[in-house]
Amino acid sequence: MGLVQSRSESEELQVENVSHPARLKKDSPIIVIGAGTWGASTALYLGRRGYTNVLVLDPHPYPSPISAGNDVNKIAETISWRPSGGEEVDRVPIETHIAARTSEGWLNDPVFKPYYHDTGFIAAASTPDAFQFVKEHEITDDESEYTPLAGTEFRQTMPEGVLTGDFPNWKGFWKKRGAGWVHARNAYISAADEARKLGVRFLTGTPEGKVTGLLYGNNGHVVGVATADGKEHRATRTIMTAGPYADKLLDFKNQLRPTAWTLAHIKLEPSELPLYKNLPVLFNVERGFFMEPDEEHHELKICDEHPGYTNFKGPCHDPEAESSGSIPFAKHQIPEASEERVRNFLRETMPQLADRPFAFARICWCADTPDRRFLIDTHPDHPSLILGVGGSGHGFAHITSIGGFIVDELEGRLEKRFKDAFRWRPETAVDRNWQDLQGRWGVERRVMDFGEVKEWTKVGDGREY
Numbered sequence: 001m002g003l004v005q006s007r008s009e010s011e012e013l014q015v016e017n018v019s020h021p022a023r024l025k026k027d028s029p030i031i032v033i034g035a036g037t038w039g040a041s042t043a044l045y046l047g048r049r050g051y052t053n054v055l056v057l058d059p060h061p062y063p064s065p066i067s068a069g070n071d072v073n074k075i076a077e078t079i080s081w082r083p084s085g086g087e088e089v090d091r092v093p094i095e096t097h098i099a100a101r102t103s104e105g106w107l108n109d110p111v112f113k114p115y116y117h118d119t120g121f122i123a124a125a126s127t128p129d130a131f132q133f134v135k136e137h138e139i140t141d142d143e144s145e146y147t148p149l150a151g152t153e154f155r156q157t158m159p160e161g162v163l164t165g166d167f168p169n170w171k172g173f174w175k176k177r178g179a180g181w182v183h184a185r186n187a188y189i190s191a192a193d194e195a196r197k198l199g200v201r202f203l204t205g206t207p208e209g210k211v212t213g214l215l216y217g218n219n220g221h222v223v224g225v226a227t228a229d230g231k232e233h234r235a236t237r238t239i240m241t242a243g244p245y246a247d248k249l250l251d252f253k254n255q256l257r258p259t260a261w262t263l264a265h266i267k268l269e270p271s272e273l274p275l276y277k278n279l280p281v282l283f284n285v286e287r288g289f290f291m292e293p294d295e296e297h298h299e300l301k302i303c304d305e306h307p308g309y310t311n312f313k314g315p316c317h318d319p320e321a322e323s324s325g326s327i328p329f330a331k332h333q334i335p336e337a338s339e340e341r342v343r344n345f346l347r348e349t350m351p352q353l354a355d356r357p358f359a360f361a362r363i364c365w366c367a368d369t370p371d372r373r374f375l376i377d378t379h380p381d382h383p384s385l386i387l388g389v390g391g392s393g394h395g396f397a398h399i400t401s402i403g404g405f406i407v408d409e410l411e412g413r414l415e416k417r418f419k420d421a422f423r424w425r426p427e428t429a430v431d432r433n434w435q436d437l438q439g440r441w442g443v444e445r446r447v448m449d450f451g452e453v454k455e456w457t458k459v460g461d462g463r464e465y
C-alpha cells in the first residue's frame with residue numbers, strides 16, 4: 001500500500017506496488033511540479049534532450065502570477081571565464097562554474113539571448129560596514145573593471161536628469177560591462193513556449209494543475225502526484241520545482257525558508273522614457289535597487305532592500321495550530337513600511353519620482369536554503385523524486401542553465417562539483433536560526449514577519465501580472 005502525502009493534508013490512497021524506480025527511457029512519463037522559473041527551464045531541457053512524455057503541472061497558466069519569475073526585470077551577470085580543462089578548472093570556485101554556465105545561456109542561447117541587457121551594474125552601500133561587505137562580495141571580476149564612486153559621483157553613471165539625488169554617505173563601484181538586467185517574464189515565457197514546441201505538455205489552472213500531494217509506492221518511491229481535482233497522475237520520475245510552495249508538499253527538514261520580498265512600480269510619462277533608457281542597474285545593499293522602466297507598461301520597478309519577510313504567524317495560519325512554518329501567500333500590495341523604504345531610496349537617488357503614486361505593488365516569494373546555495377538532488381529516501389528548489393533570492397538569472405543541472409541529476413550525470421554544492425543537506429538546517437540575515441543588509445537589519453504588519457498599501461487596480 002502506498003500513501004498520498006502532503007504536509008497540509010494527510011489523505012491516504014492505494015497506489016500500485018512499486019519497489020524500485022523503473023529505468024528511465026526517453027518515453028518514460030515524467031512529471032514536473034511547478035511551471036515557474038525553474039519548472040520552465042527544466043521543461044525546456046527535458047524537451048531538448050528528447051523526452052517525449054513530460055507533463056508540467058501548475059495551478060496557474062504560465063507565466064504564473066505567483067511565480068517569482070513573473071516580473072519585468074531581474075539582475076543578471078555574465079562572466080567571460082569558461083572551463084578550459086586541466087588543473088585550473090578544479091581551482092576555480094564553484095560559483096564561477098555556475099556563473100559560466102548561466103552566462104553561456106544569456107550570451108548564446110536563442111531562447112534567452114534577446115532578453116539580456118548588458119547595461120552595467122552599480123553596487124553601493126551607505127555605511128562603512130556595508131561598504132566593506134560590498135567590496136568583498138560584489139567585486140567578482142578583475143578589480144580594474146570597477147570604477148569607484150562616492151556621493152554625487154553616482155550621478156555620472158546615468159544620463160543627466162535621471163539621478164538628481166544627493167546620495168548621502170553612498171560609496172560603491174560601477175561595472176560597465178558584463179552585468180545588467182534581463183526581461184524576466186519574457187525570458188520565462190520564451191523557455192516555456194520552446195518546451196511546449198518540443199512536445200512538453202502543460203496542465204495548468206486550478207484545480208486540475210494544482211498538486212496536492214505526492215503518491216508514494218513501496219519503499220518510499222514516488223510514483224506520481226495527486227491534483228486538486230481528485231485525479232492521480234503517474235510517472236516514472238517526478239521533479240519538484242514548485243519554488244517556496246514545495247515546502248508544503250514535502251518535508252524539507254528545514255532546508256527551505258519561504259521568504260518574501262517587496263516591489264513597487266512607478267509609471268513614467270511616454271515623453272520621459274527616452275531619458276530612462278539603457279540604464280545600469282543601481283543597487284544599494286542597504287536601500288534597494290532599480291532597473292530601467294519596462295517598455296510595455298512604462299513602469300519603473302523598485303525593490304526596497306531588506307533581509308525579507310517570513311510568514312510564521314501572519315495570513316493563512318490557523319491561530320489555534322502550532323507553527324506550521326513560513327507559509328507563502330499571494331498579495332498584490334506591500335506593507336506600508338516597505339513603501340516608506342522605497343520612497344526614501346528614491347529621495348536619495350531620484351527625488352523627482354519619490355512622491356509619485358505606485359501603479360503596482362506585490363510581495364514576491366522565494367525559498368532560502370541555510371547557505372543560499374541551490375538544492376538540486378535526488379531525494380535520499382525517495383529515489384524517483386528529483387528536487388530543484390532553493391532559489392535563495394538569486395535563482396532567476398540561472399533560468400538559462402538550471403534545467404540542465406536538474407536534468408543532469410535526473411539522468412545520473414550531474415558533475416561531482418555541482419552535485420556536492422547542490423546536495424540534500426539537512427545537517428545544515430538542524431536548529432536553524434529562522435532570523436538569520438543570510439548575508440543581506442537593508443535599512444532594518446532583521447528578518448521581518450507578515451504577522452507584524454498592520455498596514456498595507458492600497459495600490460491601483462490590483463492587476464495580477
Ligand SMILES: Cc1cc2nc3c(=O)[nH]c(=O)nc-3n(C[C@H](O)[C@H](O)[C@H](O)COP(=O)(O)OP(=O)(O)OC[C@H]3O[C@@H](n4cnc5c(N)ncnc54)[C@H](O)[C@@H]3O)c2cc1C
Nearest residue numbers: 034036037038064067068075211243364391394395396397
Ligand atoms: C522581489 C524579488 C526579486 C528578485 N530578484 C532577483 C534578481 O534580480 N536576480 C535573480 O537571479 N533572482 C532574483 N530573485 C529570485 C528569483 O526570482 C527566484 O530565485 C526564482 O524565480 C525561483 O524560481 P522557482 O522556479 O524556484 O520559483 P517560482 O518561479 O516562484 O515558481 C514556483 C511555481 O510553483 C507553482 N506552484 C505553486 N504551488 C503549486 C502546486 N501546489 N502545484 C504545482 N505548482 C505549484 C507556482 O504557480 C509557480 O509557477 C528575486 C526574487 C524576488 C522575490
